[in-house]
Amino acid sequence: MVVGNSNRFQAPLTPQSLNVLDAxxxxxGGGAAALVRTIPVGSFPRTLTLSPDGQTLFLSNYDSQSLEVLNSARLAAPTGR
Known part of the structure; x- marks a missing residue:
C-alpha cells in the first residue's frame, strides 16, 4: 500500500487489480466503504511507488513482467457517483 494526497493505493490478493481507497x-473505520474503485492492471501487481510529487503511481506486475505508469489523480476519481 502507498499513500498519496487523500488516497491510498493497494494491490489486493486479486491477481489483476488495484484498489483505490479513501484515506x-x-x-x-470505514472498512469496505473506503473503497473508491478497483482498477484492472497486469497480472499479479507487486510493487507500488509514488513519484515525489504524488502525481504518478508506478506499479510493477510480477507475472506479466510489466511496469505501469498511472496518473494518481485520475485513479482517485470515483466512477458511477
Missing part, C-alpha cells in the same frame, strides 16, 4: 474513510 479519511479508512481512518474513520
Amino acid at each position: 479519511a474513510r479508512l481512518r474513520a
Whole structure:
C-alpha cells in the first residue's frame, strides 16, 4: 500500500487489480466503504511507488513482467457517483 494526497493505493490478493481507497474513510473505520474503485492492471501487481510529487503511481506486475505508469489523480476519481 502507498499513500498519496487523500488516497491510498493497494494491490489486493486479486491477481489483476488495484484498489483505490479513501484515506479519511479508512481512518474513520470505514472498512469496505473506503473503497473508491478497483482498477484492472497486469497480472499479479507487486510493487507500488509514488513519484515525489504524488502525481504518478508506478506499479510493477510480477507475472506479466510489466511496469505501469498511472496518473494518481485520475485513479482517485470515483466512477458511477
